[in-house]
Structures are given as C-alpha cells and as structure tokens.
Amino acid sequence: MDLGLAGKRALVTGSSRGIGRAIAMSLADLEVDVAINYLRNRARAEETAREIESRGVRCLLLKGNVARPDHVERMFETIAAEFGGLDIVVSNAASGVLKPAAELTLHHFDWAMHINAAALLPLIQGFRRLDSIGDKALVAVSSLGAMRAIPNYTAVGASKAALESMVRHLAAEFAPEGIRVNAVSAGTVDTDALLHFPNRDELLEGARQRTPAGRLLTPQDVANTVVFLCTEYASMIHGQTLVVDGGYSILA
Numbered sequence: 001m002d003l004g005l006a007g008k009r010a011l012v013t014g015s016s017r018g019i020g021r022a023i024a025m026s027l028a029d030l031e032v033d034v035a036i037n038y039l040r041n042r043a044r045a046e047e048t049a050r051e052i053e054s055r056g057v058r059c060l061l062l063k064g065n066v067a068r069p070d071h072v073e074r075m076f077e078t079i080a081a082e083f084g085g086l087d088i089v090v091s092n093a094a095s096g097v098l099k100p101a102a103e104l105t106l107h108h109f110d111w112a113m114h115i116n117a118a119a120l121l122p123l124i125q126g127f128r129r130l131d132s133i134g135d136k137a138l139v140a141v142s143s144l145g146a147m148r149a150i151p152n153y154t155a156v157g158a159s160k161a162a163l164e165s166m167v168r169h170l171a172a173e174f175a176p177e178g179i180r181v182n183a184v185s186a187g188t189v190d191t192d193a194l195l196h197f198p199n200r201d202e203l204l205e206g207a208r209q210r211t212p213a214g215r216l217l218t219p220q221d222v223a224n225t226v227v228f229l230c231t232e233y234a235s236m237i238h239g240q241t242l243v244v245d246g247g248y249s250i251l252a
Helices: 018-029 042-053 069-083 106-118 120-127 154-177 192-196 200-210 219-230
Strands: 009-012 033-038 059-063 088-091 136-143 179-186 241-244
Touching (some): 009 069, 018 088, 018 219, 033 069, 042 059, 059 069, 069 120, 120 179, 136 154, 136 219, 154 179, 219 241
Parallel strands (some): 009 088, 179 241
C-alpha cells in the first residue's frame, strides 16, 4: 500500500533507541528523510543514522535538549538549511524521575513537565514556520500513565496527562493552518526506558497476563500507529489520543 509519504521530511525527537528509533526507521522505510534527535548517546544515534541512510534517504543527526527552546530553534535552523522544510514532527523524547510521591520534589515535577509536555510548544512553534509538502502532521508519544495510576509514576503520569491536553488545544488552534496534531498512548513496552523502573519485572509480567491480544507491545506496534497518523488516511483525525496497548486498558 502506498501511504503517500515518499519524499516528505520528518523530525523524530528522542530517536536513537526504543520507540523513537522504531518510528524513525519506519518512516525511512517509506522513503521519508528523517532528522533524528538525541541528547547523550551519540554512538547509538550514529548507528540509527547509518541504518536510515542505508534505506536510501537522507538523515540529519541533531543533538539537543527539547526542553531548551534555544536547542529546538537550532534544530529547526539546521533542518531548514539541509531539508528545506518539514512535513512531520514526532515528539517522542521523554524523561522523568520514578519515585513515590512522598519522595518527589518540585524540581522532579518541573523536569518531567518541561521535557514531556512543555517541549511541545517550541516544537510546534518552530514547525509551523517551515515550508511543507501539503498538510503537516505532529504526533506526540504518550503513555497509559496519563489516565491510570502506576506505582512511582506520579510526576511522569501528570506530565503525560498535560501532554494529551496540550494536543487537544494545539489541534484546535492549528488545524486551520493545515497542521494535524494527535497523540499515541502506548501500553507497556519493554525498552531501555523500563530498566529505570524499580518494579520492571512486575510491570512486564502484569502486562503479559492482562493483555487480551496475548503478547507484550513492541516498539514497532507503536511506530505503526504513529506512521498512520502521519498519512492522509488520518486527515480528519485531529486532537485525539489513540491507545495502542493490545486491549490492556479496556479491562476493569
């Protein structure tokens, strides 16, 4: 099936590994030029960039903290100079402190909010200034912690809930400009990020047992939904959060 993405240009934040990497590779497979953003692990980012270029498309390697507006501005300047415009932004970079609420500080809370939610503002502000081929698509990656209580997830869960609210407001404001804004809420995925959870094994086993689809979610499952939202097949989906979890969240 031709998804109509060939020749488009995308920025995927936090894309050197895990879900972000799967999204970047999926877009490259559909002949999209991809700018991958990383913060610390340059070796992993370079490896991802080589794999993207092996698909015959262009790849930009952009180091930057999405919580820093000056870093985001620099990324967009590089994209404008190298790609000439941008059609897709995937806001995937995320961080946060995993502690019981009794041990959290306001610094922890602010950190999660800036990385996971507030970063969407400079991203869409820079995105709207660049030329595109037709309408633009922005997809933010969220998690079930935005609507469910997960141990040690207070700050991150609140930031993801704020992210989903921002998606609705941004979609309403920028749809008349031809920018489609949506989110994908992922269930439990066994990535490097889960290594930071003190109850990782319990989360994975619980997800396996509770998922009606019978298996754990993979990064590719999330990437497939993100890619769909970037296509014209999703042209009338605005301000929505699509849940990808194998049915986990429908159970009482």
